[in-house]
Amino acid sequence: MNRRDFFKIVTVSGAAAATGGCQQASETILPLVVPNEQLIPGVASWFATVCRECPAGCGVIARNREGRVVKLEGNPDHPVNAGALCLRGHAALQGLYHPDRIAGPLVRDGGPGFKSATWDAAAKIVADKIGALRAGGKGRAIAVVTQLENGSLGGLLDRWVQALGARPRVTLEPFAYESIRAANRLTFNRDAIPYYAFEDAEVVLSFGADFIETWLSNVSYARTFARMHSFRDGRAGTFIHVEPRQSLTASNADEWVRNAPGTEGLLALAILRVMVDEGAADRRFGDAVASVDVKRAADESGVGVETIKHLAKVFAHAKPGLAVGGGVSVSGTNATQTQVAINLLNAAAGNVGKTVRFGADSAYGKVTPYAEVASLAGAMANGEVEVLILGPGVNPAFTLPSGLKLADAVRKVALVVSFANVPDQTSALAHVVLPDTHWLESWGDYSPREGVVGFLQPTMSPVRDSRPMGDTLLRIGRAALGVEEGKGPIPWPTFEQYVKGTWAPLVKGDLEGALRRGGVFADVAPAAVTLKVVGGNAEPAKLDGDPSGLTLLAYPSLRFYDGRSAVSSWLHEAPDTMTQAVWDAWVEISTETARKLGVVQGDMVAVKSSQGTLELPAYVSPSLHPSAAAIPMGHRYTPYQRTRYVAADARSLNPMDILPAVTDPASGGLAFMSAKVTLTRLGTRRPLAVLQATHDQDDRELAQHVALGAAREQALRGRAPEPPPPTLYEEQKYPGPRWGMTIDVDACVGCQACVVSCQAENNVPVVGKASAAYGRQLHWMRLERWAEGKPEHPTNLFLPMLCQHCEVAPCEPVCPVYAAYRTEEGLNGQVYNRCVGTRYCGNNCPYHVRRFNWFQYEFPAPLDVQLNPDVTVRQLGVMEKCTMCLQRIIAGKDRARDEKRAVRDGDIQTACQQTCPTQAITFGNLKDEGSAVTKLTHSPRAYHVLEEVGTRPSITYLRKVVRGPHA
Amino acid sequence: MMAKAGVGALGAALLAVLVFLAISSWSRQPAAAAKPSAQPINFPHNVHVGTYKIDCQYCHSDARRSEYAGLPSVERCMGCHKIVAADKPEVKKLADYHAKKEPIPWVRVNKLPEFTYFPHKAHIRAGLKCQGCHGPVETMTTFAARTGTSLRVDLLNLVGFSPAPPPLTMGWCIECHREQNATAGRRAPLDCVTCHH
């Protein structure tokens, strides 16, 4: 069946077609009954909404074709992400079209399974129970748990809770940064998480804050970090990162300082002490660090005294600097102490108000602290809760430590109601499932920080039979209260009406404009704070378990956050940039530990804590601190992934399963770094699917770097234009534009957003673990990590690699049928129709960026509905590769033609470029001397990968600018 | 006797090669075009286009702004047919669909070969007449088209004739593009990826 026809055929408006997504192609064309002026078959419509894959609340715009959303992009108008989107945001589409998505309400079939029910019947069960409780005066036995909802839905739920006399709503976010709030309470008397202005800092000193991965708002901070850090006009900021593990964020640092886990606070105080001693900080901080001994701090943390002094010097001289703290090793029982130390450091360097700005406070400040979640769990365990309502996106049975025994507590609740729309570990414990609509199908709003209110609007009709949680709860609430619609404390007929009611004062009459922009964005006046210097204190973190064991670092994953994004196969297949592993979890151990245990990569290791044992394959890392073992969080498979992409393996991949429920007493936050684990070799193997054969470039200069000084000098002097290489042949003439691209290796942070964006845009199939491990992944773009220097302390260079669109392309002349050829606009064309599949081009490509369809890859329904109708879905036996988003080029030219003008620089953006938070990728016309891409091509930092092969690529890379010891 | 068996085995094996190659190759050739068949409503193009001179784009209104020409919504048909010829049996069928709020299941007539993109919009913008590709629609009762590659043309080609390429095949598109570039001074693209991407 031809996929494109499918889209041509079902050009129907309304719910009928959009819900199914599994209609069979027929040779009939169904016209609209009533024309929908917003949707023209064959023309994309865009709807702005807010990404709800994590609490960062980035604005997205959804591209709707023929009634289906086919692609998400960052909303360029949104102040948080300004057009960029992370990989999890892109992958939200796979949640929307998830093959396992729950269709219609489910109720227990009396045993372990579910049976479907009507909405009326399912709602009645819940309403009856709640009504009975309320009538019995036991309203407190009703508990509502949702993810962070600080907008209308939160407001409505709070009214609902009030109306029914239920327990106060609990917002559950596993990563809640309570310690930052607590420290700010202590030092600044303000219970908030401020806005960190990376863009204004000269030096960023991060104590474990993985802001490129998950910390607070990764797209926003990666974006502003790039503005501060990447080399522009001879200037570049400095980034120093302190962490026991070389995370993605750490490998972007100019200087990565490896410390013993949990000694960040100590280091911060030692730095402050040095600053005070050397007169770089105000005397009043002297008292706070009076008890700090730099030598002792150096010994405990494993960081040399010289390094501490150096860090202090660099940080103190920054105008301004910025110190941030977070991440797993700053989440021990001493987390608040560490954050206090960091606050003191910021205050001492005069950064508060400059780069640490209160006022535009983060939404995270409104999350219910973990301690209250724990007390709810206690109440459930004691049988005090009889109805538990779980919103979508919360999966406490997976994301909370097993030490809390939450699952057992939930089992004691008489009626558990889940609003999940894809089954997860917690919905499996529910008695009634009332699937909520996906956020792409919903009305709502979300405020990621003060002053910014993003609006959610349905971007398509629901894919499966599901209803907004607000609607369902309004109905249940009214039924329980016994009132009619329009009356009582919750009178609104639908959640949509409630939302629009709350928006009315915000939008001031221009609802349409606000919806088009994606919300209402206002600047918030900075709030002045007064500093209270409290005594610096840095106790070691208390760790549970065998003291001789290794410290368990259960760290949030860039790809899955807390696990809620793991429903997406795209994310499982997008490699973890540091390990380049796909489709499995692993335990990262240091080379020393591996030697002691006698294991190599892929050997199974049992990780035992006081709470239990986890069996995972080992990933041996030379750079990890020897006293630590690290496991990424969030790895889980949904049923269809298990059968299709990975060999069925029921064992857990989740480090939370062996984590004790320990809190940081000062903040009530969960201590993620709270366990010592002992490792034993199991003797079996489960090789990891690692895509990159080696991180050693073998002197091939694929990813190049230049020292900061040299880069400055070159930038000043410019680069002499190179004479064109001599040739016997006629140079190719380009009658129209010649497309080209530059990629700034210095700006690239390795976040993989481009990889997933490309996958979404270009209908790239998912291949599964076995194929990926065997070099058969199909990504058109890959993100390589090349390590230089000492293996235990490498400098990492990230190199996005895609088809280089060579002018003298080795792939083209070898194709017997002209399937590969050079287009008039300077691209390497690949004509799928013509391809016979000799794979000669794939061999002859020195970059190995050509991908072959080894099998007929399927898009299990309804994921096939997501396919971009402008891009061919390739048949088995066909070679494919990056087209530089040809369909976008065609669309851009078409748009310009409609407006009777030439294509302007910036009109056309490739999918990878569009989503890049750091704007490392620039695309444009190389024939236009004024275009951004031409200017960058002539940059002194410009080079081509494998230049000596003589392929003359259209993609130019810009060398990474290295500072620090490796420069 | 035994020799015969040997010869038979050899022959069978070779035959198996040929049969296998033939079947597997044939089954994956590009699909031939759909045959026009009966439409749910016997829609006379000649009356609408020929007699009443209704512009093609009045009904196929997406042609100028989309890749697809589109079909008129039932609402649009009813715009006229609430009054005009409302008593005719075929128009009553239309009214039925409208009353039931159901789309009319039109049968596809024009079908491009697989994996090919054809934007109507660009061709309308270039000022082409619909009839240039779709034939004399104003004389057709029910729309019919013979499209797609044909074995006959392939065979004729093989033996050295070069018959005119059948409608909606690549050669047919190319022929027109080349002709337009040569005679009308246009810049109709001939780059493969214009249509195949």
Add this chain to the structure above:
Amino acid sequence: MATETVLGVFAHVDTTVRALEALRARGYHDLTVYTPLPVHEIEEVLDRDRPVSRVRLFTLIGGLTGIASAFLLTIWSSMVWGLVTGGKYMQPAGSRISGSSLPPFFIIAFELMVLFAGFATVIGMVVLGRLPRLRPSASYDARFTNDRFGVAVHCAPERAASVHELLRTSGAEEVKSR
């Protein structure tokens, strides 16, 4: 004009050659000699009054046709689209012949030259050798593919008797008229 064919069957090369020499001396040139293999001595006798085989002409024409058609096909078909691969134009671009892709076309030209020449040679052999024959010629005997040599003399019927005699005296095992 009616002719009679007299066939002599020989078991030995030397007797055959002797018979042929004798026949030539008597002025019999309309001979057909059947041999199981090409025999140098017999050819030597016969070639004195026969032209060199014209098969080579077929070969030459075939080869030249091959070369011409190969260049025609490759150059013309690459001009049809003028596609660029590997940064080089397929057709001569601008003024420079170096822009074209001629070198690889020589390979095609060579292959087609051999192919066409080979087929032309076989056709030449078949045509000139008056093959294929649907039924055997009158004077043919099945032993001629085994170990016997045959000399068929086409002569006027009135001279048949003397030919008989001549063949027999040359050493023919068997002499018969057909």
Add this chain to the structure above:
Amino acid sequence: MSDGRTTTSPTFADVNRDVLRTLDPPGNLYFAWMCFVALLLAGFFAAWTGQVWWGMGMAGKRVPQMWAMYITTFVFWIGIGHAGTLISAILYLFRARWRTSIYRGAEAMTIFAVMTAGLFPLIHAGRMWFAYFLLPYPNQRFLWPNFRSPLVWDVFAISTYLSISTVFFIVGLVPDIAALRDASTGWRRRIFAMLSLGWEGSDTQWRHYRRAYGLLAALATPLVLSVHSVVSWDFAMALVPGWHSTLFAPFFVDGAIFSGFAMVLILILPMRHFFHLHAYIQEKHLDAMGKLILVTGLVLTYFYICEIFTSLYSGEHIEKASLFWKVTATYAWALWTMYFCNCIAPLVLFWKRARTSPVVLYVVSILVLIGMWFERFNIIVPSLGHDFYPYTWGIYYPSPTDTMIVIGSFSFFFLLFLGFIKLMPSLSIVEVKETIPPPVRDRAHGH
């Protein structure tokens, strides 16, 4: 002709009898072999069907080894297909008389080997069902193949080679089929009569025949050299380190002749044994074949040394890294197997006793075939496995599908050959007669 004269020299009639005897109804051993081979062939087709149905992924290919055992085996069979036409054409032109008793078998081997090889581009193509895109024919799309691609050269070179070899083979067969016709009766006779084109062996026929045969030999000679050169350019034209070398054409041609002779021996020796053809395939034939294997083997060794030398001398880091990896890493065993089989094992043929011993020759030939298969494997798989881009370096593992198809290709070849030896005279009746003294009544007129 003195070399053909022995005391027990067979007569012309003996030749006809002995050769036609090989076509007698075969025994059980023959059918046992036939069944075995047919069984393997069934596996071959099952594997191929699976691959067409589910996709190329069934074979163990991957990035970076987009080519692997199929192209290895393709080049192997093309190489095998060299000896036949070399023996019949080049040795014919050189008037090497010892070729006469083996050339028919060698030619048949050539054709069957090229046919087997010809399957592989089809097996190898991701979309076999569009393989006709490679042929230049006028079509509805106005599209033509890319004559700059070595694969299109392959199409031309191999189809020309197969056509010319077949023509050469058939032309050589015509007088023999006539002999077959004259020795048989009934429907067979009618079929053979048609196949022989009514050949009578008249002087006119022989005259044109000899001329045509000579011209075909002259045409086939450069063809033999060109085919494997063109195949070698599949590699030499590519950029891959280890492929991109001007050495490849003579290197491949020599290797092809080397392996071709080994395969000839593998086929001829059992034929000689089972058909009792010792009178025709004599020790001097074996000796000559042994010498050729030895010489081509030594030349090949020289090429190996050149290959290593150019790599080391190039100063190219990537080239040297590739060589170093081949010699020491994962596939080193394959490389050393190749060196042993191709360079060391044939040295035993320096001794005449080895050259005339069927057993030694047979063992050496098998080793040579193994070595030559691994030569192609070593060119393709390890070179691709460690090329320009370290990210994608990888190890290829054969899957059941490609293993079955590679093994099955041998069954395809042997099935054709087994069929041939029972259907057609596997010795040339005419040319064998040329090597023995012609019947002469009078000694004085003889030679």
